Amino acid sequence: MYHFKLIPITVCSFSFNKHIQGQGSFENPSVFSFFLPEFSPPGVVGSAGLVSPESMILSGDNILTLLDASYSTTKFGLIDVGCKWTSSSFIDWKHYYPFACPDTEGDTSKSPAVMSYASLPTSSVDEIIDDLDLLLTAGRLQGSANRAIIRSIVEPMMSDSVDKATRAAQQLVVSTPEYHSTSLPRKVDNPRVITGYTEKPKAPYKAVVVLMLRGGCDSWNMLVPKGNCATADAYQEYVEARGIVHAIPKNNLLNITTTDQDCTEFGVNENLPIVADLYNQNQAVFFANTGTVTKPITNKDQWKQEMGFRPFAHNTMQEMFYTGDPKREDIGTGVMGRMLDTLNNQGLQTSANNVNSGMTMLSGDPTYSNPVFTVSTKDPAVLNQKPTIDNLMEDVKVLNGVGDVDNSLLSEQWSSRVASALFEHE
């Protein structure tokens, strides 16, 4: 479809860069790559007890970037996402090739790659849509409500410019759940309604901020027994057990004291002075020896059989931290999601906000359908510049409208994420 004159290793329109879109070549975040096999997203897939690993990257930011990049490619060929010139993967390349933002919709002259594919010359709106349906959605649009919606938008544009109408059809097709999942969506045409709170909250504000240290933090060197111990010299035992490589010298530990423990003097890692200071101001507390073992076990080899999960695996134990549910009594929910459900049911105006990797922890019970929002660490972008279709995002909401009860799960998952991404954005 494309003939590349000069191809960079990253295609800038799509900025295959995990910081922008959730995935990138050679940028897998851990040995588990981008998707955890057991990831169960909030929403219909999670509440059906199923997993959907790829849903891990369906954050609001990623969805909007993906859609915007698709629209940009259609309109301008390969340029920067939204023409903001902020994509780090593209900036170096830009220096070797004189790039500028196109001024008009449909101007591909600034793109280093030439679009050489063209469908058969036609002036029939049905042929254009059928051609795209065959190429992009394997015929799934045939006879669907979304096809009728696309046709109704594209048809009036045909008399003006067939090329522009074709670009409009391309952008609409790549916005559909038919394009983003391989099953047949069943939906009605009403946009999904997601509303924020309308009333000012009555009770004062409170917040919980969770910081997850992924990988297994060396807690032995975060909090160290130091002195004044009742039963034995715990610091000496610590030094013997950890050896010279990992034992922290007493002088490098920040002092804290306690009561009702075997030792009254402990030390905090010198690189965490804020934690030691807060503890000394009675503003912080340590929970040691806590975890999710469901029954007393002494034989290491029996852990998996007896408890039903692997206590040494990162993915399992991160899930345990996020869900606090080792017996899997409330599948698909996280500890914070359940807490927010309860608070919400008591009339408090709650909000679950994911910065990164927190979807599992923030998912509530599907009965209450409390959304999980994405906190963007990037500057909010302006979507769909120099549009082919004015108010395209309103059409995208209709294309991803309310699902029927028998909607396919993956279509429902995609469409509900699109709706909440647009809601967060607005």
Added chain:
Amino acid sequence: MIRLMHEIASMPEFDLNNYPESTVKLASSFKAVAGYMKSRSFRKVNRDVFVVSQNGFDMHKADELAESFQEVNEALDGFIQEIKSQGLWESTVIVQGSDFGRSMNTNSNSGTDHAVSLFYS
């Protein structure tokens, strides 16, 4: 409508101009959280939960705990200063956790391996 979030972010009451400068990536996550907390009355929310995560604690080889803790410390320090200035410190709980602890003894790569902090309760 689509630009609304952008416009909100540039309103003076939501600026975080006094937020401490930092090159630590985790600090930008906490700065985003502080921005959301500042927008609480606009969002009409009175119970917020945020989840932030930091990779890189799986230290099978070199012990890079010092660098990792320094980043955590810098990010927390900036965040706490900000929410204190917003008057939210007494209304905020920060919870820090991890997958599991690590082995007491050193492995052959001068690192530590996975251990359990799985005490029956």
